[in-house]
Amino acid sequence: MELNRFEGIDYSEKKAEQREYDDCTFVNCNFSRSDLRTVEFIDCRFTGCNLSLALLDNAGVKNIEFKDCKLMGIDFSKCNDFLFSASFENCQLDYCSFYKKKMKKVNFSKCSIKNADFTETDLSMGIFDDCDLLDAVFIQSILEKTDFRTARNYAFDPEVNKIKKAKFSMSGALGLLSKYNIEIE
Numbered sequence: 001m002e003l004n005r006f007e008g009i010d011y012s013e014k015k016a017e018q019r020e021y022d023d024c025t026f027v028n029c030n031f032s033r034s035d036l037r038t039v040e041f042i043d044c045r046f047t048g049c050n051l052s053l054a055l056l057d058n059a060g061v062k063n064i065e066f067k068d069c070k071l072m073g074i075d076f077s078k079c080n081d082f083l084f085s086a087s088f089e090n091c092q093l094d095y096c097s098f099y100k101k102k103m104k105k106v107n108f109s110k111c112s113i114k115n116a117d118f119t120e121t122d123l124s125m126g127i128f129d130d131c132d133l134l135d136a137v138f139i140q141s142i143l144e145k146t147d148f149r150t151a152r153n154y155a156f157d158p159e160v161n162k163i164k165k166a167k168f169s170m171s172g173a174l175g176l177l178s179k180y181n182i183e184i185e
Contacts, residue, residue: 012050032070066091076101077117114153124162128154148172 004024015035022042031051040060045067052072061076062083070092077099084101090110097117106126114134122142128151138156147167148154155175168176 061086065089071096075099 004022005027006024006029007027008029009026010030011034012030013033016039019038020040020042021044022040024041024044026044026046026049028048029046029050031049031054034051034054036059037055037057038059040062041064042060042062043064045065046069048068049066050070051066051074052070054074056074056076057078059079060082061079062085064086066086067089068091069088071088072092073095074093075097076086077097079101081102084103085106086103087107088109088111089107091108092112093108093116094112094114095116096113098121099117100120102122103126104122104124106123107129108127108131109129111128111131113128113131113136116133116136118141119137119139120141121138123146124142124144125146126143127147129147131151132153133151134153136154138154138161140160141156142162143166144162144164145166146163149167149169149172151172153175154172155178158176163176
């Protein structure tokens with residue numbers, strides 16, 4: 001068994017006891033509504049965990065992998081900006097806020113990211129692979145070289161976002177015209 005492995009632990013609605021988790025693996029743990037403020041997570045992996053509505057004010061999220069996790073309603077904008085880095089695979093990120101985060105080269109794969117806020121977020125060179133972005137908000141976002149080719153249900157205004165060399169599928173690109181309320185057949 002791994003030394004830094006935590007499995008099946010219920011941390012819901014509790015305040016984190018440790019201040020730093022370095023190179024840890026969390027499997028099937030429940031962090032819903034947990035108080036993780038000011039906790040440092042460095043090179044950690046979360047698999048099958050529920051972190052919905054966890055408080056992450058000033059928390060360190062440094063090179064974190066989330067897989068098969070429920071992360072609904074998390075305000076990532078309140079995380080510490082220093083070395084902020086995360087990747088998401090098969091996660092539920094509905095109603096999350098990434099307001100003003102620098103997330104260059106971020107990878108979202110097979111995620112539900114409905115009603116998320118990416119206002120003023122730097123997602124340049126990021127990938128949204130097979131993600132549902134229904135009602136996600138992109139305003140003043142940096143989306144240069146971002147790959148949306150397999151994403152769906154996104155709609156944002158190219159005039160208020162930086163989209164130079166971003167990649168879109170033909171059908172997905174229609175979401176860039178939604179503000180014009182036109183019909184294309």
